[in-house]
Amino acid sequence: MLFMLNSAQFIAVSGLLLVALASGLVGYGVRHWRKGRLGGDDQAVSQLTGALKSKEVQAEILIESITDGIIVVDTKNTITLINKAAGRMAGWPINEAMGLDARVVLQLIKDEVSGEVVADSEHPFTLILQKRTPFRRTLQLRSRDNKKLFISLVISPVILPKNNELMGAVAVFRDVSEQRKEEQKHAEFISTASHEMRTPIAAIEGYLALALNDHVSHIDEKAREYLQKAHSSTKLLGNLFQDLLTSAKAEDGRLANHPVVVELGTLVEQLVEDMRFGAQKKSLEVEFLINSGGKDTDFIDASGSSNLKVIQPLYYVKADPDRLREVITNLFDNAIKYTDQGKVSVGITGNEEVVQIRVTDTGSGIPPEDLPHLFQKFYRVDNSATRSIGGTGLGLFICRKIIELYSGSIWAESAVGKGSTFYINLPRLSTAQAAQSQLSENPPLISPTPSKVL
Ligand code: ADP
Numbered sequence: 001m002l003f004m005l006n007s008a009q010f011i012a013v014s015g016l017l018l019v020a021l022a023s024g025l026v027g028y029g030v031r032h033w034r035k036g037r038l039g040g041d042d043q044a045v046s047q048l049t050g051a052l053k054s055k056e057v058q059a060e061i062l063i064e065s066i067t068d069g070i071i072v073v074d075t076k077n078t079i080t081l082i083n084k085a086a087g088r089m090a091g092w093p094i095n096e097a098m099g100l101d102a103r104v105v106l107q108l109i110k111d112e113v114s115g116e117v118v119a120d121s122e123h124p125f126t127l128i129l130q131k132r133t134p135f136r137r138t139l140q141l142r143s144r145d146n147k148k149l150f151i152s153l154v155i156s157p158v159i160l161p162k163n164n165e166l167m168g169a170v171a172v173f174r175d176v177s178e179q180r181k182e183e184q185k186h187a188e189f190i191s192t193a194s195h196e197m198r199t200p201i202a203a204i205e206g207y208l209a210l211a212l213n214d215h216v217s218h219i220d221e222k223a224r225e226y227l228q229k230a231h232s233s234t235k236l237l238g239n240l241f242q243d244l245l246t247s248a249k250a251e252d253g254r255l256a257n258h259p260v261v262v263e264l265g266t267l268v269e270q271l272v273e274d275m276r277f278g279a280q281k282k283s284l285e286v287e288f289l290i291n292s293g294g295k296d297t298d299f300i301d302a303s304g305s306s307n308l309k310v311i312q313p314l315y316y317v318k319a320d321p322d323r324l325r326e327v328i329t330n331l332f333d334n335a336i337k338y339t340d341q342g343k344v345s346v347g348i349t350g351n352e353e354v355v356q357i358r359v360t361d362t363g364s365g366i367p368p369e370d371l372p373h374l375f376q377k378f379y380r381v382d383n384s385a386t387r388s389i390g391g392t393g394l395g396l397f398i399c400r401k402i403i404e405l406y407s408g409s410i411w412a413e414s415a416v417g418k419g420s421t422f423y424i425n426l427p428r429l430s431t432a433q434a435a436q437s438q439l440s441e442n443p444p445l446i447s448p449t450p451s452k453v454l
Contacts, residue, residue, distance in 0.1 A: 067174075069151075072158075073102045074168040077125050089151065089175055091143030106171065109140035109148065112253055117142060122407075124155050128169045132157045137404070138176060150180040184252045191248035194241040201241060205234045236390050243394035247377060250401035257320045257405055260441055261434045264315040264324070264355050264426070265290050265348055271325060272346050275332045279344050282336060287345040315348055315355040316434035317426045319406045327399045327410075331359040331422045334396075337389055339363030339419070355428045360421040366414040374412055375400040 063070060069086030073079055079102050087094040090105050097105045102125050108118040120126060124135040135155045140148050153173040159166055208231040211217045212224065219227065249255040272288040279286045291313050328346075335344040342362025349356050366374065370381045380393040396410075403410045407427055414420035429437065 069173045071171045091145045107142045149177045152176045187248040187252040194244040198241045201238045243392045261438045285343040289347040316429040323402045330395045335361035354425045357424045362419040365416040
């Protein structure tokens with residue numbers, strides 16, 4: 001029914017279940033006992049009713065004692081349960097919040113700079129009831145009295161296992177503003193330090209390149225060998241500082257981000273062409289597959305001069321193309337880095353709601369126990385292959401942060417010795433939505449009304 005709950009959620013949900021079970025079972029027991037023994041023993045009835053009450057009271061105490069906020073909604077997003085902690089964070093007395101639309105009570109901020117709130121249609125409560133998949137993210141909440149706090153929010157659909165019926169959703173959230181402040185200070189320090197260190201590193205790299213240049217310097221073979229090693233280590237250090245700077249910016253929301261409507265089919269195909277050379281240096285085959293499955297609704301007629309019509313779907317998303325390039329390049333570079341022979345294949349497909357990009361390789365693969373940690377900061381699989389291959393363990397963390405900026409998801413599937421596939425899902429725009437969005441990005445130039453010639 002509900003999956004992947006943390007301990008607080010588990011207690012909360014157990015509490016809710018306790019209420020439901022206590023009400024349901026004891027109520028059922030009372031009714032049936034009455035049916036069977038009409039005019040019978042009142043004492044037993046009152047014992048059962050007492051038991052029900054005490055279970056309800058227990059559950060209520062339990063829910064109110066939890067310091068995490070809990071909101072339960074039905075299938076219309078109407079609040080059927082809200083605890084004190086949730087009311088306090090959202091700025092609503094619980095008796096006023098009960099029965100209201102949860103999206104009114106839990107107002108989430110979409111844009112930290114402008115303070116714009118998430119529209120009802122994009123609100124996680126709406127999405128959960130549509131998609132029936134859990135939602136987890138740290139977001140900013142705007143309380144009723146206009147205070148802003150960061151919350152770590154998990155919303156799970158409540159589904160009856162018996163008939164798969166959707167009953168509503170349960171949200172559990174926690175104030176992480178203090179933690180967030182600490183993280184921001186930390187990120188600021190890393191970003192300043194790495195920024196300062198990038199300049200001398202670039203200078204060292206430049207001078208080493210000059211020392212290795214035959215036209216400028218004369219050095220013996222031994223010195224060349226040493227300088228080449230120093231040069232490649234300096235390059236690695238430069239990459240590390242660049243990655244550190246990017247990840248610090250991604251963490252405190254300072255990553256340059258200018259989302260526009262992007263047609264991903266064209267962008268990914270272009271990128272694969274640009275990256276083909278890197279794969280060929282390792283004699284790896286490169287493949288690009290567009291519309292490899294899925295249901296497509298928006299098509300362009302890409303027929304050339306021949307009679308044969310080639311139908312190519314359009315995969316529109318709203319994102320910063322530079323950031324997307326960074327993500328796809330990273331996945332492609334990793335595929336090359338961790339593959340000795342075979343093929344790197346990039347595919348793009350989609351349905352009405354999402355565009356999916358995948359990067360598949362025939363490389364070393366990733367052990368199952370490492371898969372859940374790959375997108376954490378500095379995580380590297382510890383094996384002989386990764387020890388000999390340079391890397392910072394920050395690439396996939398940065399990828400995740402970027403994809404989350406656009407409400408997307410990123411994950412990996414892999415089998416050791418067989419290869420890996422990295423997937424990205426991004427919310428898809430229909431052709432009509434894309435056209436409308438493009439229009440607001442570039443409003444048509446209105447020609448001035450010609451002045452009347454008298
Ligand atoms: P790195 O700089 O170490 O490559 P990443 O964050 O990009 O950092 O990747 C994290 C770790 O995930 C890598 O160290 C590697 O162990 C593993 N990894 C990533 N991509 C692949 C892949 N295509 N095949 C095998 N292992 C991979």
